[in-house]
Amino acid sequence: MNAPDPELLALNTITIKQSTLQQAIDGCARHDIRGITVWRDRLQEMGVPAAASALRANGLTVTGLCRGGMFPAADAAGRKAAHEDNLRAIDEAQAIGAACLILVVGGLPPGSKDLAGAREQVREGIAAMLPHAREAHVPLAIEPLHPMQCADRACINTLGQALDVCDALDPQRTGALGVAVDVYHVWWDPDLDAQIARAGKDRLLAHHLCDWLVPTTDLAFDRGMMGDGIIDLPRIRALVQGAGYAGFSEVEIFSARDWWQREADSVLSMMKERYAACC
Amino acid sequence: MNAPDPELLALNTITIKQSTLQQAIDGCARHDIRGITVWRDRLQEMGVPAAASALRANGLTVTGLCRGGMFPAADAAGRKAAHEDNLRAIDEAQAIGAACLILVVGGLPPGSKDLAGAREQVREGIAAMLPHAREAHVPLAIEPLHPMQCADRACINTLGQALDVCDALDPQRTGALGVAVDVYHVWWDPDLDAQIARAGKDRLLAHHLCDWLVPTTDLAFDRGMMGDGIIDLPRIRALVQGAGYAGFSEVEIFSARDWWQREADSVLSMMKERYAACC
Numbered sequence: 001m002n003a004p005d006p007e008l009l010a011l012n013t014i015t016i017k018q019s020t021l022q023q024a025i026d027g028c029a030r031h032d033i034r035g036i037t038v039w040r041d042r043l044q045e046m047g048v049p050a051a052a053s054a055l056r057a058n059g060l061t062v063t064g065l066c067r068g069g070m071f072p073a074a075d076a077a078g079r080k081a082a083h084e085d086n087l088r089a090i091d092e093a094q095a096i097g098a099a100c101l102i103l104v105v106g107g108l109p110p111g112s113k114d115l116a117g118a119r120e121q122v123r124e125g126i127a128a129m130l131p132h133a134r135e136a137h138v139p140l141a142i143e144p145l146h147p148m149q150c151a152d153r154a155c156i157n158t159l160g161q162a163l164d165v166c167d168a169l170d171p172q173r174t175g176a177l178g179v180a181v182d183v184y185h186v187w188w189d190p191d192l193d194a195q196i197a198r199a200g201k202d203r204l205l206a207h208h209l210c211d212w213l214v215p216t217t218d219l220a221f222d223r224g225m226m227g228d229g230i231i232d233l234p235r236i237r238a239l240v241q242g243a244g245y246a247g248f249s250e251v252e253i254f255s256a257r258d259w260w261q262r263e264a265d266s267v268l269s270m271m272k273e274r275y276a277a278c279c
Numbered sequence: 280m281n282a283p284d285p286e287l288l289a290l291n292t293i294t295i296k297q298s299t300l301q302q303a304i305d306g307c308a309r310h311d312i313r314g315i316t317v318w319r320d321r322l323q324e325m326g327v328p329a330a331a332s333a334l335r336a337n338g339l340t341v342t343g344l345c346r347g348g349m350f351p352a353a354d355a356a357g358r359k360a361a362h363e364d365n366l367r368a369i370d371e372a373q374a375i376g377a378a379c380l381i382l383v384v385g386g387l388p389p390g391s392k393d394l395a396g397a398r399e400q401v402r403e404g405i406a407a408m409l410p411h412a413r414e415a416h417v418p419l420a421i422e423p424l425h426p427m428q429c430a431d432r433a434c435i436n437t438l439g440q441a442l443d444v445c446d447a448l449d450p451q452r453t454g455a456l457g458v459a460v461d462v463y464h465v466w467w468d469p470d471l472d473a474q475i476a477r478a479g480k481d482r483l484l485a486h487h488l489c490d491w492l493v494p495t496t497d498l499a500f501d502r503g504m505m506g507d508g509i510i511d512l513p514r515i516r517a518l519v520q521g522a523g524y525a526g527f528s529e530v531e532i533f534s535a536r537d538w539w540q541r542e543a544d545s546v547l548s549m550m551k552e553r554y555a556a557c558c
Binding site for chain 2: 108112113114115119146147148150151152155157158160161187188189190212214215216217218219229230231232
C-alpha cells in the first residue's frame, strides 16, 4: 500500500465548525492543505462571490459543496421548496468550482413511517435536479449515511442502494451522478468491497475520512479523528483507489464534545499528522 | 392484515430490567402474558432449577434465552472461554425449555480493526457450538444487530449476512440454526423484504418488538415502546408471518432513561396495550 499523498488531503469545513470560511481558507494556506469542501451556511455567510474569489486566490481545489438533498417532504409544497433549494445549491457549487455537490438525501417526513415512500421521493428528487446539474457540470454525489441516521437524515444507507439509484438515473455512467464514500457510514457494510468495485472510477466522486469511536456517545456528532477509532482506514483507501479513484481524501469530523471545542489550528495540525500516519 | 394475537405476546425480561425473574414471571401471570424470554444473569440469580420449575408452573412458553455469542476474542484463551460459556448457555436453554438460544455474536476484539477476521471468528464459533446445540435440541438464533453496534456488540449486522452463515453451517435447513428478526435492528434495511422471504419458516426463530425513537439519544439503551417511534411494525409482522413464522412476538426494550425507570406493572400494561394497537 502506497502512503497517503499529502497533496490529496482536503479539509471539510465542518471539521473546524468553530471557524468562518475565511478562517478555514487561511488555515488551509498556513497548513499547506490543498483541497477544501465547503458547507453552504458558511459559504452564504461569506457571500458566494467573495468565497469563490478567496478560494481561487489561494489555489484551493474545491472538492465539494455540502449539501443538497433533503428530498422527502410531507407535501408537494415541501418537495417544491427542497427542489428549488437544490437548484440553488447546484448554482453555488458551480460558482465556487466545486468538484461535486454532496447529497444528504433526507429521512422520513415528520410523522411518516413510510420508508419505501421516502426512498421513492429521493429517487424522484434526484431525477428532477439532475438535468440542471448536468447543464452546470456539477456532478451529484449521493452520500449513503449510516443506518443509525436513516429516520432523520438519510434513507439511503448503503453504497449498494446509492448505486442502484445511479444505475437507474444515469445508466450511461456519464459522471453526472455518483457516490461519496465516507468511511464512517460504510465501514461496517459486509458488501463494501463489492460495492466499491461496482462503483468504479465513474461513480466514485468523494472519499471522506474520520474514525468510529468506541464507545460512541451520540448518533451524529461524536466522530473521531483518524487513528482514534476502529476503522481500518488504509484498507478502505486501497479499495477506492483500487477501483480507480484518484481524487482527494477529505477529513469530515462532526465532534461536538471534542474537536469542535479545540482551537482550529491544532485540529488542522492533528488532521495532517494523522492523515500521514493512519490513513 | 390480521390483528396481533394476544396469545402470542411475549415479554423479554430486559424490558423490565428493574425486576427479578420471579417478579417477571409473576407479572406475566397477572397480565396474562403467555411467553417469556429470559436473560441469563436473572436466570442464574434465581437458579436454573427453581426458574425452570416456576416457568413450568405458570405455563409460560419460554420463547428464548438471551444470550450466547460474543465469539471474537484477542487470543485462543478468550475464544475457548467464550466457547465454554456458550455450551453452558445451551444447557441452560435446554433446562428451561427455551425455544431458542439468542446469539449476539460480538464485535471487534479490543484493539482490533480486523472486521473480516472478527466475522470469521463468529462463523467458527457458531460452527463449534452447533453440534452441542443439536444434541440438546436447542435451536441457535443469530440476531443481526444494528450496524451502529458493529464495533462493540455484534459484527453480524444484516439478515442477509446472518442467513449466509446459516446457509454455510446448516445447508439442509434442519431448524437447528436460524435468525432472530428484531425490528429495531433491521427496519432500515433496503433488502429486508427479500431476506425475510429467504429466511422462511425454517430459519425464522424469533420476532422482537420495540420502536425507533426520533431522536435517539443512545446507541444501545434508548429504544422506544411500540407506537412511540417510526417503525412500521405491522408491515414487518406481515413479512415474517407471510414467510411462515407463526411464533410469539416478543417485546424487548432497552430504555435506561424511560421504561427502566418506571414501575414494572405499568410497563407490562402499556406493552399489552401497544401490542394490540400498534403491532
